[in-house]
Amino acid sequence: MGYPELKNDRLIKALLRQPTDTTPVWIMRQAGRYLPEYRETRKRAGSFLDLCKNKELACEVTMQPLRRFPLDAAILFSDILTVPDAMGLGLYFETGEGPRFERPVRSRADIDRLPEVDPEASLGYVTGAVRRIRRELDGAVPLIGFSGSPWTVATYMVEGAGSKDQAAARALAYRDPSLFQAMIDMIVETSTTYLLGQVAAGCRALQIFDSWSGSVPEDAFSRWCIAPTKEIVARVKRQEPEIPIIGFPRGAGPSAVRYARETGVDGVGCDTSLPLAWIGEALQSLVPVQGNLDPVLLATGGPELDVRVGQILAELGQGPFIFNLGHGILPDTPIAHVERLVRLVKGDGAA
């Protein structure tokens, strides 16, 4: 597509199971509140959603962590709930309360009432930001695009907000599987278009966040987590076979193995609870893995951080492996700890 050749392709190589000179590293939510320059930009933008929708500022905060740390990837600054917002649910953020939808979906009538939407038009602000970031990056590192998994997005659409156990969504899936399937199909459709739009605009890799895949039993996991993810992966790959896709089934536990086998993703993100030896044996033998430092440990730092980073590298570093956290970086993380982490991963721990 005429985009500049990547100067740093460690992330892509790891996902293609090729050797890399050092372990690639990026950090979930690396563009975020632990950075003073992010907080500054956010203040200029207004709300979190204003920041997502402002191409120039979304580009700015995407670039900020790369100016500080020699990370091996940029990740688009956005939110998994832009997709249901584009589907007409009316996303807004209650101060201190997290995301809310004006029009949650709990019945066939709720679905029928959703306006006709063109995701390409209504998510144009995202692809606009991607194009801008691509120009700024100029091939320095790959830009990762992303979406939520259909299951995780559906839980928010049904609950109308974040929730402790996604009980309303699970109940709807049990009570009316064909309605729930219709909702999942809509999300698959929009997410596929959305991810392909991100790739067309300049993303070189994708991640699908399944934050709530741990809340369901295996049969629901198969139907609502694995199957729709597999569908998105297949459709994206049909059009963009060279773009690697990372799936992150948070909390899936032993079911992450089936996820790795069946979805077709190129890499699997591991949450903090997964033991390293288990990841090595059960997952890394199947696919490249990514993870899984405890973000709380990164925030506290000290000698225990060094020890744990060493353990992760010793256990998984022979690859294919991408170093990351097991969950998003915490707002109270000192910048010096992130610097230390990246140095350790890059084999420069003495510095």
Added chain:
Amino acid sequence: MGYPELKNDRLIKALLRQPTDTTPVWIMRQAGRYLPEYRETRKRAGSFLDLCKNKELACEVTMQPLRRFPLDAAILFSDILTVPDAMGLGLYFETGEGPRFERPVRSRADIDRLPEVDPEASLGYVTGAVRRIRRELDGAVPLIGFSGSPWTVATYMVEGAGSKDQAAARALAYRDPSLFQAMIDMIVETSTTYLLGQVAAGCRALQIFDSWSGSVPEDAFSRWCIAPTKEIVARVKRQEPEIPIIGFPRGAGPSAVRYARETGVDGVGCDTSLPLAWIGEALQSLVPVQGNLDPVLLATGGPELDVRVGQILAELGQGPFIFNLGHGILPDTPIAHVERLVRLVKGDGAA
């Protein structure tokens, strides 16, 4: 101790790995809000904590589900936070907000400030309720006593309330492990006395709830989940070698295997996310297992409930196995669904 012989000892037999005529079944939170008679009693008692502390009414609500369903065990009506309450933290419940502590523990000074407490005296209302329940049960089924695991209890003590990711407790454990160890040791001490008191008063089995064992990486899981649980189990068994103990490491994923191997518990509770074939191979081959129907599915019911109960029984029913939910029963669960569930487990699905 002169307590009446058990008329129904299926639960105990399953935990001793002995065959039973039918699969034993009980339900986490079986004494609770889905029962109209519970809501009635609760109204008379006042607050949730008032109900826990009222021997007569705590006995009454413990007995209520047994009058409706042929369950194979009673479980003491209480709360895992009675232990830190007895330790002087000042438990109260904010309406609609869950548990709170007046004096959370975040520093050595906070610990030193805690009053001298005799858990036997300050938890006398619990043993009083147990004695009363024992008399009412008259050997019909075993009464299960319980406590929270030290890790889970500690998370509430540090956070001062429930929390999404137990980040404050995890941070304290990383930042000041010796302070955290002191707190864990106090909880081990009090919980051991507490559980032994429950047994002396008439409990025939125990369960240790580790609701937040899924939030930590494996090294923290070893130190804060496995080691203190092992200590409690060893100390209880030294004095009461015949009382079986079930551990419930919710969200532990693959680490549940190490938990089963290392803690010394007689049975392991499985949450809803664990796949049946995995439980069978990895866990049930080591210890009796308990679980793991999705409580949301019990609340929605219908043919899918029958199918899933059948799958669980087919996969794990050869034993040693105790049928239960993967998490507590939901308040909106219809009583007819619980009746149906128990009939299905007892092989009377046609009725």
